[in-house]
Each structure stands twice: as C-alpha cells, then as structure tokens.
Amino acid sequence: MATDPTLSARERRLIEAVASPVLVIAAGNDAVILAANPAARRLLGERAAARRRLAEALGPDAAAALARAIGAMALNGAGAGVTLDCGAAGAIRFELARDPKDPGLVVATLRPEGAPPTGAADERAELRAVLESLPVGVELYDRDFNALFYNSASDALFDYAGVAIAHHDHWWRLAFPDAEARRSARQDWRRTVAAARADPSRAHMAEWTVRTRDGGDRVIQFFYRFLGERYALVLWDVTEQRRLEAELRSAARTDALTGAANRRRFGERLAHDVAAARAGGGPLALIVLDIDHFKAINDRFGHAVGDDALKAVADRAARALRRDDMLARVGGEEFAALLPQAGRAEAKTVAERLHAAVAGTPIVAGAVTLGVTVSLGVALLRDSDGAPDDLFARADAALYAAKASGRNRVVFEER
Structure with a gap:
C-alpha cells in the first residue's frame, strides 16, 4: 500500500x-x-x-x-x-x-x-480474460518500458514474492542473480530490442536460462515486438523441450549399456585431441582395452551376466582414468581411453592403474563372481601419423600383441 x-x-x-x-x-x-x-x-x-x-x-x-x-x-x-x-x-x-x-x-x-x-472498460475486461486464458506469458509495456500488463502465465514465472516489478529494468537482478550472466543477457536484450524497433513487422526472439519465482532455473524464449507506442513481450517456457533435446544428444553419443562414450563420440574426440596436440605440440596417448575371454562368460553364464561384467569394467576403468581422460566403448567388449597431455611415462602409469582396477578384484555379476582380466594396448601420437585413425590402429596392434603374448597385460606399441 x-x-x-x-x-x-x-x-x-x-x-x-x-x-x-x-x-x-x-x-x-x-x-x-x-x-x-x-x-x-x-x-x-x-x-x-x-x-x-x-x-x-x-x-x-x-x-x-x-x-x-x-x-x-x-x-x-x-x-x-x-x-x-x-x-x-x-x-x-x-x-x-x-x-x-x-x-x-x-x-x-x-x-x-x-x-x-x-x-x-468492459471490452478491456474481455480482452484481459482472453489473455489470461493463454498458456504463454504475455506482458505489455509503454514506450519507456513501464509495465502495463502481466497475465497469469507471466506471473507464474516472474511474480517474485514481495517484489513489484513496475519497470522492465527491475526484473534483471531477480532473473539473473549472477552478474556476468546478467551483463551478457542485457547486451543480447539490447540487440534484440534494437532489431524489434527497426523491424516492428515481426517478433524478435532471445532465449535465456533465468531464475523464476520458485527459485528454480528455467529456459524461456522471449519474443519482443513493438506495436505502435506499446511494447509486447510473449514468454514461452521451453525447459522441458531443451531437456529432452539434451537427453537425445546424450543418447546419440553415449553407450546405452555402460554409460561410456560410444564409438561416434570417441571418433569426434580422437580427431579433436589429435588436432589439439598438433597445434599445441603436446603429447597424446591412446589405450585400447579388451576383456579377456568375454565370449566364454556369455556362453557359460548368459548375456545378462555378460552385460553386468561390461558395466563393471566400464565403471572401474573410468574411475582409474584422470579427470580429462575419456573412456569409450568402441566394440562389443572393447574400450578405448584417450589421454591428452600424456607422454610415455604417464600413459604407462595410467594403463597399469587401469589394468589393476579391473583385474585386481573379482566382479560380482548377479549371483556370479567372476575373475575378469583385460588386455591393453598403448600407443603415442607420432609426427608421422597422417590421420587420427593411424594412432588408433597402432594402439589396436599393441592390444593384439598383448593378447598374443598371453593376455592379462599391458603392451606398448613398438617404437
């Protein structure tokens, strides 16, 4: 009052x-x-x-x-x-x-x-009733961005407790508590409003993640349009759409069984890390890992036990890697690990730690306890590698050398 x-x-x-x-x-x-x-x-x-x-x-x-x-x-x-x-x-x-x-x-x-x-007055009441029924937020401002109208869908997003937003400027600190995010969004907003002023024939959109009245963060599309001396804003909540899109992107790049990166994502990361190593002159190592006698596990205990064994191996391997390393499932029982900035000594340490993490303790898969071992091949990026696949081919050759020499061991490529 x-x-x-x-x-x-x-x-x-x-x-x-x-x-x-x-x-x-x-x-x-x-x-x-x-x-x-x-x-x-x-x-x-x-x-x-x-x-x-x-x-x-x-x-x-x-x-x-x-x-x-x-x-x-x-x-x-x-x-x-x-x-x-x-x-x-x-x-x-x-x-x-x-x-x-x-x-x-x-x-x-x-x-x-x-x-x-x-x-x-009655016509305005009827118009307000129509705007209130819309499933999207609607806000109206005068030419100086003083608030004239917010519908209930807008209030559901931005009617912050105890705060009256009488001007558009009052909203920014509430919606963007982080100062840097607020600065960036306001720059984007100025560009969008300038475009809306220059072309009032259509709505101009900006999308931001904003803090809403319930204290949560939601992804909102803001459609700006000037209507004579009035300024209209329509708010569309696309949080769920963006979440589903992120899940689909993740599913397209993740192995569904183990949660490790899939072969497609591994190929993208391999190309990126090779290019980064060449540009920066740093080392790059690649480990290829294969579960020993995995077919025998499936044949003897069934695929459900085999799947549990794969998940356990992926989990142990991921824990043995460094923070910036990436684990991928690149075949049925075959995994690859990329080690940026790892020379021979570092790659050897990581490979031996990975081997011990998987083979050092039996794996419990359902009602079965398995003594699982793995073979590992390790290769380092060379100046002579013509393509990222050359590095993978040499690590894969080292893996087969490990299997040929008795399995359950780490083998480096021949220099």
Whole structure:
C-alpha cells in the first residue's frame, strides 16, 4: 500500500469522466475508497464516497470477500475478477487491477451481474480474460518500458514474492542473480530490442536460462515486438523441450549399456585431441582395452551376466582414468581411453592403474563372481601419423600383441 495514497486532481477528473462505474481502493487490512466516480455512486449509493471504508460502502461481508480477492492477486499482472453480493445494489462483478507503480492501489471496474458488457472498460475486461486464458506469458509495456500488463502465465514465472516489478529494468537482478550472466543477457536484450524497433513487422526472439519465482532455473524464449507506442513481450517456457533435446544428444553419443562414450563420440574426440596436440605440440596417448575371454562368460553364464561384467569394467576403468581422460566403448567388449597431455611415462602409469582396477578384484555379476582380466594396448601420437585413425590402429596392434603374448597385460606399441 502507498505510504500516503492520494490521487491528483487530474487523476480524479479522468476517473469522473469514465462512463462505467469505477472505484479506486487503497488496499490493506482496513481498505479505503480513494475515489468513486458518479457511475459507481449511482450503483452503490452515496455511501461509496471518497475516504469511506470499503466495509461501509459494500457491507462487511462483501468488503471482506473483496479484500481476500485483492490479497490473492499477484503483485504484478492482470488482476482478478470477483462477483459480490452488495446488498440493495445486488450482485456486482468487480474487475480488479493493481497500479503497476503502487501495487497497494487497486482500480475496480464494476458491472451489475447479468448486465450486458458495454463501454471500453468492459471490452478491456474481455480482452484481459482472453489473455489470461493463454498458456504463454504475455506482458505489455509503454514506450519507456513501464509495465502495463502481466497475465497469469507471466506471473507464474516472474511474480517474485514481495517484489513489484513496475519497470522492465527491475526484473534483471531477480532473473539473473549472477552478474556476468546478467551483463551478457542485457547486451543480447539490447540487440534484440534494437532489431524489434527497426523491424516492428515481426517478433524478435532471445532465449535465456533465468531464475523464476520458485527459485528454480528455467529456459524461456522471449519474443519482443513493438506495436505502435506499446511494447509486447510473449514468454514461452521451453525447459522441458531443451531437456529432452539434451537427453537425445546424450543418447546419440553415449553407450546405452555402460554409460561410456560410444564409438561416434570417441571418433569426434580422437580427431579433436589429435588436432589439439598438433597445434599445441603436446603429447597424446591412446589405450585400447579388451576383456579377456568375454565370449566364454556369455556362453557359460548368459548375456545378462555378460552385460553386468561390461558395466563393471566400464565403471572401474573410468574411475582409474584422470579427470580429462575419456573412456569409450568402441566394440562389443572393447574400450578405448584417450589421454591428452600424456607422454610415455604417464600413459604407462595410467594403463597399469587401469589394468589393476579391473583385474585386481573379482566382479560380482548377479549371483556370479567372476575373475575378469583385460588386455591393453598403448600407443603415442607420432609426427608421422597422417590421420587420427593411424594412432588408433597402432594402439589396436599393441592390444593384439598383448593378447598374443598371453593376455592379462599391458603392451606398448613398438617404437
């Protein structure tokens, strides 16, 4: 509520000129009528005079119901509508809207229940009802970005507790608590608004991850458009869509059984790491790992046990690698590990740690305990490698050398 709620003489003259019944109410525990135009006084009687308590004008029950409706309204937004029994005046529909600059001031447009809609105020009420029914947020601003209207879908996202957003500038710190993210988004917003001013024939979109009223972060598309002297903003929540897209991207690049990267993602990372090593002059190592006698595990215990063994090997191998290394499943029982910035000594340490992590402790797969061993081949990037596949081919050759020499061991490529 305003500290000293008053209306200027000009504001009072404008209210007096409105044909529909209008009250201006200072909301609170003991709501007071600040202004009642002649149409409202004719409808409610002279008890609806300025500076009269709402309970005196409407009766205690109707005033209490109206106070509850006002209290339930968002600080920002389109307002609310409520029908009240006003005694001798009968049932009256109150369409309520807060003053965007002082949410404690409420403008009520009145219409006897059952009376046909007439006048601009009723048309606005009907338009507001349409906008309220939309599943997307709608916000309207004047040319200086003072708030004129927020619908309920917008309030569901951005009606922050205890904060009235009377101007677009007031929203940024709430939606972007991180200063750097806020700075970047505002730069993007300025570009988008400039484009919307230059081309008002269409909406211009920006997409950001923003903090919403419930304290969570959601991905919202903001569509900006200038309509004459008004500025319209439509909000589309695409959080779920973006989550599903991320899951699909991850599924396309991840082995479904083990959670390791799949062969496609491995190929992309191999090409990237080879190019980075060549550009920076750093080393790069590749380990190829194969589970020994894996077919015998499947044949003896079944594929469910085999799958459990694969998952356990992938988990142990991933834990044995360094933070920036990548593990991928590149075949049925074959895995590859990329080790950026690893020379021969570092690659040897990691390979031996990986071997021990898998083979050092039996694997429990369902009701079966397996002593699983692995063979590993290791290769280092050479200046003579013409393509990323050359590095993989040499690591794979080292793997076959490990298998040929008895399995359950680490073998480096021949220099």
